[in-house]
Amino acid sequence: xxxxxxxxxxxxxxxxxxxxxxxxxxxxxxxxxxxxxxxxxxxxxxxxxxxxxxxxxxxxxxxxxxxxxxxxxxxxxxxxxxxxxxxxxxxxxxxxxxxxxxxxxxxxxxxxxxxxxxxxxxxxxxxxxxxxxxxxxxxxxxxxxxxxxxxxxxxxxxxxxxxxxxxxxxxxxxxxxxxxxxxxxxxxxxxxxxxxxxxxxxxxxxxxxxxxxxxxxxxxxxxxxxxxxxxxxxxxxxxxxxxxxxxxxxxxxxxxxxxxxxxxxxxxxxxxxxxxxxxxxxxxxxxxxxxxxxxxxxxxxxxxxxxxxxxxxxxxxxxxxxxxxxxxxxxxxxxxxxxxxxxxxxxxxxxxxxxxxxxxxxxxxxxxxxxxxxxxxxxxxxxxxxxxxxxxxxxxxxxxxxxxxxxxxxxxxxxxxxxxxxxxxxxxxxxxxxxxxxxxxxxxxxxxxxxxxxxxxxxx
Numbered sequence: 001x002x003x004x005x006x007x008x009x010x011x012x013x014x015x016x017x018x019x020x021x022x023x024x025x026x027x028x029x030x031x032x033x034x035x036x037x038x039x040x041x042x043x044x045x046x047x048x049x050x051x052x053x054x055x056x057x058x059x060x061x062x063x064x065x066x067x068x069x070x071x072x073x074x075x076x077x078x079x080x081x082x083x084x085x086x087x088x089x090x091x092x093x094x095x096x097x098x099x100x101x102x103x104x105x106x107x108x109x110x111x112x113x114x115x116x117x118x119x120x121x122x123x124x125x126x127x128x129x130x131x132x133x134x135x136x137x138x139x140x141x142x143x144x145x146x147x148x149x150x151x152x153x154x155x156x157x158x159x160x161x162x163x164x165x166x167x168x169x170x171x172x173x174x175x176x177x178x179x180x181x182x183x184x185x186x187x188x189x190x191x192x193x194x195x196x197x198x199x200x201x202x203x204x205x206x207x208x209x210x211x212x213x214x215x216x217x218x219x220x221x222x223x224x225x226x227x228x229x230x231x232x233x234x235x236x237x238x239x240x241x242x243x244x245x246x247x248x249x250x251x252x253x254x255x256x257x258x259x260x261x262x263x264x265x266x267x268x269x270x271x272x273x274x275x276x277x278x279x280x281x282x283x284x285x286x287x288x289x290x291x292x293x294x295x296x297x298x299x300x301x302x303x304x305x306x307x308x309x310x311x312x313x314x315x316x317x318x319x320x321x322x323x324x325x326x327x328x329x330x331x332x333x334x335x336x337x338x339x340x341x342x343x344x345x346x347x348x349x350x351x352x353x354x355x356x357x358x359x360x361x362x363x364x365x366x367x368x369x370x371x372x373x374x375x376x377x378x379x380x381x382x383x384x385x386x387x388x389x390x391x392x393x394x395x396x397x398x399x400x401x402x403x404x405x406x407x408x409x410x411x412x413x414x415x416x417x418x419x420x421x422x423x424x425x426x427x428x429x430x431x432x433x434x435x436x437x438x439x440x441x442x443x444x445x446x447x448x449x450x451x452x453x454x455x456x457x458x459x460x
Contacts, residue, residue: 001290042166042232043392044114045073047137049128051084051103052239053374054142055119062117062140062365063091063384066292066391071115074101076221077239078460091368102221104128108135115394118142121243122250123229126151130158130457138394140387144259144411145404147229147250150447152408153434154457159404167390167400168407174262174385177357179335180205182268184355190333190345194269198328199261199306201253206271206314207245209288211235228454245291252293252416253312262301262404263329263410264338265308268329274301274308274413276428279421285315299417310417342380419445434459 046068048059052075054222062068070088075081081100089097101107108131116132118125118141129141139159145168146152159166172178185191216222222229223236229361230248233337243249244256265271281297295315301308318324323455326339343357362381363370369380386402393400412429419442420427428437431435 003201005139010273013258021242021338042067044068044368044394045112046115046117047074047107047113048084048117048119049074049107049132050118050120050124051075051077051371052119053079053241055117056084056087057372057380058117058119058140058375058377058387059110060372061380063088064368065388066273068092068115069094070095070098071096072099072101072107074104074107076224077237079081080217080239094372105131105186107205107389108132108137108439111135113137115140115317121238122255123147123248124227126155126457127228129155132402133158133162133164136162136164138168138390140169140390141404143263143407143416144251144255144359145407146411146415147202147414148446149415149429150434151337152412152459153459154433156404156408157459158457163397165390165393165397165400166404167386167393168402168404169383169386170260170263170282170402170407171379171382171408172260173401174389175379176342176360176385177380178264178268178306178338181338181345181355181357185336185345186268186329189235190334190347191336191368192330192333193327194331196263196330197269197306197312197324198239198330199258199265199308199317200323200328201257201261201312201325202314202318203257203325204314205241205244205257206286206291206293206295207241207254208286210287210289223254228450228456230451245289250293251415251418252297253314254294254297254299254310254417255411256360257312257325258310258417259410260416262308262310262327262413263406264407265327266410269289269306271303273409273429273431274303274416275418276300276302276426277413277416278302279310279417280424281421285313287405291348294421297421299420301413302415340382379435 009204020323022295048055051073070092073081085100086371089095109416112139116137116139118128118139120128122144125141126146129139132139139351141257142165145155212234213235218343232248279297280301283294284296299310323337326337329336334345336345341359345355348446360379360381361377369375369377372406389401416427416429427442
């Protein structure tokens with residue numbers, strides 16, 4: 001907790017409201033005049049691959065800020081697909097239902113989509129993003145961008161080869177109160193010399209349980225859902241949380257949650273690839289159930305004159321209850337605490353004024369947010385700004401704020417942490433040679449084997 005300001009309470013409330021408004025204005029002004037003329041812009045033809053929770057959430061945020069026409073949806077779960085189609089037809093002005101597909105390759109075959117959103121589980125991101133780029137679409141792909149590092153290299157190469165704009169769903173860069181905190185604290189030099197960053201997540205989000213095997217329901221194409229990943233025996237719908245419990249489909253809590261906070265720290269401090277990555281951890285407490293991802297893990301990302309550490313536990317309590325999933329930037333003059341919900345600058349000089357930053361919600365401006373099922377209200381304004389930045393990059397054929405290259409660096413760094421834990425060695429990745437320096441055995445782990453007949457994409 002930061003020390004209480006000494007100013008009168010009424011002044012604090014007014015100041016907070018002013019800063020709240022200023023943060024929103026700063027975020028929107030970063031887009032220039034782009035957002036002012038959306039109604040006069042031609043409609044974009046949009047397709048979504050993966051109509052689950054976050055796929056729909058991303059799509060609905062895009063529909064809120066731009067005159068798009070959703071013309072195609074794809075999902076291997078027919079129930080999920082039909083439910084999404086009904087919601088889309090209700091929301092879009094034309095009222096037209098989108099075309100429905102169970103195979104993304106069929107959806108992309110017509111090459112008639114301007115934008116493709118990829119909201120599938122992590123093991124599908126690479127093949128679908130690359131296929132969309134090859135079909136001539138600009139792409140919004142969820143984080144982490146890939147399940148292995150070689151996939152990420154291939155995705156970056158495809159985006160550049162086909163000259164496609166690819167925005168990654170690391171929307172902390174578009175979060176109004178974090179934009180404000182970066183400008184007023186980090187960029188303003190209030191922290192002084194920065195020497196360390198702590199990243200953490202203490203959410204109890206590791207799915208447990210040991211469900212029995214059961215027949216695959218007729219409405220789910222489990223073969224296609226599994227795709228290039230190893231096929232686990234079917235033990236219930238894998239959507240949302242269950243698939244994340246397995247290394248077959250993703251990279252655990254590090255791949256899911258560290259990627260956000262590491263990406264935010266890299267953006268705030270202008271960091272590139274870490275020089276070395278080490279990690280330790282495992283399943284220390286939650287030993288029951290089928291999940292094979294770590295429940296406890298630490299990682300160290302080394303930069304020149306700066307160390308960045310990660311810690312997660314999916315059990316117990318957070319050391320700082322107000323910042324259970326967060327980053328802490330430590331400087332000689334103070335610390336900046338930052339999360340999706342708030343931020344606080346705490347100066348070491350007790351006579352200096354702390355600064356608090358509130359999360360911005362837009363319930364009044366977008367009242368439909370309040371009734372949307374499973375929406376993350378705190379993330380909705382950030383995703384809307386992220387979509388506007390994506391559209392602005394498409395207009396100018398430039399790089400968006402969360403360009404695929406930056407998404408690749410953040411994703412690959414997190415994957416390196418898992419590989420370091422697996423091997424028990426400190427790893428140094430060379431992005432030019434695409435090897436782990438001095439470690440041939442670890443280099444072989446940069447590419448996961450694909451299940452036949454799927455072929456791993458190449459960066460060449």
